[in-house]
């Protein structure tokens with residue numbers, strides 16, 4: 093005799109199998125329950141032994157909603173160039189017959205992941221696991237809401253021919269293992285070297301691009317570069333997340349594992365947030381260092397707020413984002429002036445843009461907005477051409493949309509700057525800067541150094 097603690101959960105679980113049996117299609121079963129409060133990072137770490145390579149993490153700056161995912165009920169490997177529509181269609185199709193017992197607002201089936209920056213760029217070998225889009229529906233997803241309440245969503249794909257009791261028992265076993273796991277302290281991994289990839293070539297290419305801007309070929313382009321870090325062993329994303337959480341609480345903190353690789357970072361830049369009919373985007377461009385004293389910091393802030401070069405860099409982003417959102421929103425509110433956003437190492441010009449919309453899916457907004465001139469340039473097409481020509485590297489998911497999406501089409505995406513790729517005993521860290529007519533190669537280079545600092549520090553290194 094099989095002993096099974098049959099609950100309401102099991103009855104609906106069986107229903108999902110019945111639907112799968114009849115339709116001959118996989119059917120998602122998704123159930124959420126409130127659980128004892130748990131630190132999402134502890135949950136992420138607990139997932140390591142069973143689900144290494146299939147974990148995800150997302151935290152917004154206000155910790156309104158934090159997700160930690162362990163295991164994959166379904167991975168969406170997006171290969172199509174039109175990656176936003178491809179994911180949208182696959183997600184809708186996948187949810188068609190789903191049986192969902194949703195508990196609270198940020199729970200239920202949620203996919204987490206990101207897209208490539210530019211599908212037309214030749215793929216770098218280090219980005220091999222990520223395709224044009226990589227999203228995971230976690231088998232076990234922890235949600236921690238703004239009040240600190242914790243919810244566990246369990247997602248199972250039910251297939252024709254499978255035995256409901258067997259699948260249920262296996263899921264219960266994994267759940268118990270995950271929630272009861274004690275986490276050991278992480279082994280120290282040392283940085284052997286940090287190498288800036290072709291910094292001199294990057295500076296000369298930037299100077300050449302400024303000349304093209306002065307010849308009116310385009311108005312702005314963001315040029316990025318890469319730093320390669322070597323460790324004496326594999327660096328675990330858990331320890332990096334821990335540092336980013338301590339250091340970068342004003343940022344979106346994310347980690348997406350794809351087998352042996354992991355894309356991880358702490359970005360201050362929201363692309364779009366959608367909840368029901370409300371959307372919010374933020375324009376972030378124009379930068380200056382933090383001061384060493386409070387006085388100096390305020391002076392730097394004032395200087396940034398009145399600096400023509402930086403205001404120009406910023407205004408181009410506000411213009412493009414406002415125009416793009418106008419097409420998708422019935423009402424839009426755009427402040428006249430930027431304000432400062434201060435992070436540990438850097439301060440930026442910041443303009444929030446809010447709108448009201450009738451559109452169903454956040455992916456429509458992602459498609460319309462990416463790449464904004466904070467990461468691409470303007471005119472977009474010309475800027476992308478120049479990035480393809482001038483940058484020696486493949487950006488992969490750097491500077492591209494990363495985030496999450498739920499069954500209602502709501503979600504939040506940020507642009508993945510201040511980020512890096514973990515691959516084997518290496519990490520590749522990225523930073524870029526907005527190049528405009530008044531740009532100077534040396535100061536743009538210095539700006540990228542500042543932007544690299546949080547990730548270099550988080551992997552255990554230093555950079556000047």
Ligand SMILES: C=C(O[C@H]1C=CC=C(C(=O)O)[C@@H]1O)C(=O)O
Nearest residue numbers: 377378379466509523524525526
């Ligand atoms: C492209 C990056 O930053 C963008 C976001 C904020 C400020 C920027 C700037 O001032 O150049 C960039 O547009 C990066 O950090 O890699």
Ligand SMILES: [Mg+2]
Nearest residue numbers: 378379525526
């Ligand atoms: Mg700049």
